[in-house]
Amino acid sequence: MPTDTSADDSSLRLLAVSELEIEGRLLDASNVALRVWVTDGETRMSAVYKPIRGERPLWDFPDGSLAGREWASWLISDLTGWGFVPPTVLRDGPLGTGTVQQWVGPLDGRHDPEFVRIDSPNDVPEGNIAVLSAQDEADRPLVVSHADTPRLRSLATFDAVLNNADRKASALLADDEEFWAIDHGLCLHHEEKLRTVFWGFAGDPIEDADLIVLQALSAQLQETEVVDQLGSVLDAAELDALSSRVHALLATGVMPEVPFDRHPLPWPLW
Known part of the structure; x- marks a missing residue:
């Protein structure tokens, strides 16, 4: 299973190799999502385990592909240094292969950053x-x-790269004064599917700092190791579309406009 990246190695190692102790199911998730604990000696971490077998079939995404998209989204978040997505691995578990992602935000599950x-x-x-x-x-x-903050603008750029089809408000979890972004199963399709609550940035110039990140990502997407890692969970058309989206953002220097030929908002918004 692909797990090697530059993020916090200790967290990734714990998520990747520790036995998963299931605490319970997150009932508000549309697919099976289990709260688990991973333990190594005195180190204990809460996480979310999403097994592939618990994914509902969708008409527009291949069956059994959401976990791989979650992991690929984390990898891109890590490669860019944006660090939006909590440490995530793709591994075997009690219900088969799935993602295991570090739990972030309050342990009681509340998230109300009012973005x-x-x-x-x-x-x-x-x-x-x-x-x-x-x-x-x-x-x-x-x-x-x-809201309009530099980090939210970077998140909108990240979502444009991912072609995120489901950026709900509830997919941002407050952590002190910052936030994490979760739920990236509906990303990285080869067809245009961007649906987000952050269309307020549509048509705006991309921040200079984010253009620098995109330039670096464009080069990284040509590296054999990165192509092989992403290619383990995405098909050739999806890899080509990913590179094309990055190139288009660099060429225009502006955020995508709101589409009028399809529904541009996730549902529900929260």
């Missing part, structure tokens, strides 16, 4: 970017907006 909000038009926080207008059950106007 995405729903407010009346007059209550949208200063600096937030409006994404969607709506009405409540009493026909009162509402606005969905998101």
Whole structure:
């Protein structure tokens, strides 16, 4: 199984080789996701185990491919240095092969960093970017907006690279003043599928620091070792599309525009 990367080697080693002690199932997950503990001597870490056999069939993603996409997304996060995705390995477990990802955020499972909000038009926080207008059950106007920070802009660039088809607000977990990004099973398809709550950045210039990251990633995607690692879970068309997306972002220097020929938002938004 592919596990070698430059992230925290001790965490990866613990996730990769320790016995998985299942604590219970995360009931709000659409696929089977199990809270587990990994232990090595006095070192004990909480993690999430998503076995391939627990993946629901989807019409637009190949069966049994979501775990590999989760792992590939982590690898790209690690290669770029963006570090959005918690340490993740692809390995055998009690229910067969799946991803094991370090648990991040509060242990009680709560995550409310308020990067995405729903407010009346007059209550949208200063600096937030409006994404969607709506009405409540009493026909009162509402606005969905998101925050504007350098790290969120980098996340939006990362999602454009991944072709993330499911960037919900709940897929960001607060950790002190920063956040982690999780749930990347619906990524890296060869067809355009970007669906995100962060369309407020659409058409904006990509930050200079992120362009430097993209330039480095473009070179890394030509390296034999990286191609072999990604090729263990992605097919040739998906690898070509990944490189093409990076090249397109570098060529235009701007974030993707909102598509009008398909639904651009995840559902639900949270």
